[in-house]
């Protein structure tokens with residue numbers, strides 16, 4: 001394979017869950033710019049359609065499918081729609097999560113229903129989606145699974161224990177999945193973003209906390225989704241074929257390894 005081909009994503013079909021806004025939206029747009037077809041597998045139908053339109057207006061290809069990653073039947077429908085349309089699934093980015101809408105609270109005040117819902121979407125969702133893409137990836141003997149965890153698991157940030165628990169589990173799950181799938185030509189890696197400031201306002205980081213986070217970074221500016229794209233594209237591309245089971249911190253140097 002030529003050096004140029006190592007980074008060629010032309011025609012690759014990439015499911016990006018939760019791509020209706022924020023980091024997932026940035027990923028979908030970047031994949032389309034590289035010639036891949038992002039599947040915007042998003043719970044919010046209007047937002048999924050808007051991102052697909054945005055991409056197509058810019059000359060790219062995109063496919064929006066309303067999907068609830070907490071619901072196996074909804075995932076099956078999405079996979080069927082993608083398979084019917086494209087006949088292949090090359091890349092899965094498990095990005096959907098209950099995140100920007102989370103209330104911060106001491107863990108002993110988290111209602112059990114909320115705990116279970118966060119686990120269901122943030123952890124069971126990636127498990128269900130990974131399981132669902134396997135037949136297509138195994139048949140092709142090629143696949144890339146990228147789990148979006150969080151650098152917060154390395155910091156022990158308080159007041160959203162359910163979220164932290166799911167993201168730590170995702171990092172662990174990535175290595176074990178990688179061990180099971182290496183022989184099939186499928187890599188599994190986790191990206192651990194630091195506090196990433198998207199177009200969506202959220203309650204999990206106050207302005208004072210934002211300043212403190214930036215002060216902890218080696219690179220002293222706010223992280224944005226653009227800071228995640230290079231690594232995502234690398235992990236999605238043929239270039240990363242021997243990189244698997246890794247958890248990669250993308251936090252401007254707050255944490256190491």
Ligand SMILES: NC(=O)c1ccc[n+]([C@@H]2O[C@H](COP(=O)([O-])OP(=O)(O)OC[C@H]3O[C@@H](n4cnc5c(N)ncnc54)[C@H](O)[C@@H]3O)[C@@H](O)[C@H]2O)c1
Pocket residue numbers: 017018019020021022023024041042043044047067068069070094095096097098099100101121148149150151152192193194195196197198200
């Ligand atoms: N922004 C950050 O600072 C940061 C840091 C570390 C990790 N992350 C992780 O990156 C990912 C994206 O973050 P973001 O800031 O864009 O989050 P966000 O909350 O802005 O967006 C999440 C998206 O997921 C969708 N979603 C929620 N539940 C879903 C479901 N059941 N099925 C399908 N889609 C669903 C939402 O509708 C939304 O479009 C999340 O997994 C988050 O935990 C974010």
